[in-house]
Amino acid sequence: xxxxxxxxxxxxxxxxxxxxxxxxxxxxxxxxxxxxxxxxxxxxxxxxxxxxxxxxxxxxxxxxxxxxxxxxxxxxxxxxxxxxxxxxxxxxxxxxxxxxxxxxxxxxxxxxxxxxxxxxxxxxxxxxxxxxxxxxxxxxxxxxxxxxxxxxxxxxxxxxxxxxxxxxxxxxxxxxxxxxxxxxxx
Numbered sequence: 281x282x283x284x285x286x287x288x289x290x291x292x293x294x295x296x297x298x299x300x301x302x303x304x305x306x307x308x309x310x311x312x313x314x315x316x317x318x319x320x321x322x323x324x325x326x327x328x329x330x331x332x333x334x335x336x337x338x339x340x341x342x343x344x345x346x347x348x349x350x351x352x353x354x355x356x357x358x359x360x361x362x363x364x365x366x367x368x369x370x371x372x373x374x375x376x377x378x379x380x381x382x383x384x385x386x387x388x389x390x391x392x393x394x395x396x397x398x399x400x401x402x403x404x405x406x407x408x409x410x411x412x413x414x415x416x417x418x419x420x421x422x423x424x425x426x427x428x429x430x431x432x433x434x435x436x437x438x439x440x441x442x443x444x445x446x447x448x449x450x451x452x453x454x455x456x457x458x459x460x461x462x463x464x465x466x
Contacts, residue, residue, distance in 0.1 A: 283459050283460055285455075285457050286412070293332070294327075294328065299462065301449075302449050304450075304466060307392075307394045308394065309383070309394055310344055313344050313349075313380065315449055317344060319449065325367070329367075333365055336363070337365075340359075346383050347384070350383075352377045371437070372437060375436035378434070378436050382435055406447075408454060408455050411458060417444070419440040419444045422452070430443070
């Protein structure tokens, strides 16, 4: 039997997410944007809720095409607010649109959103060595630094806790516990 991070043992969906997606370094701008928007939508909710709705989000947000999301209008916002498959929070929807516009600005300045994010840690994964889940923080210096810069650029709905969870998920931070079979893989 594989030894996993304890949070992943809830159900098969969480096991699959943990075993194949969480913590794998991501360099694709669209996938990074998608994960950031999903993490923003998680605020106040469980990850399981978002994971269960992820395919609805993909459909509703045009597969998180950054250019398309940046150009959503009031009609599209209303369509999203009427969609029971996603989190129907106007502020979070508007933040996704607003943040897409800033991602485009970052792409222009840095060549890609990926270049921008990975530059904060010299293009390296921050590999922690926690023995159990209770040791893992919800923020750190890296998430604080990135959050501060994102806010300076005008991002909405990005606090250090959201950014930390995002960085773990997209592989900038390896927070698999040392006993997890994925710890040495990423």
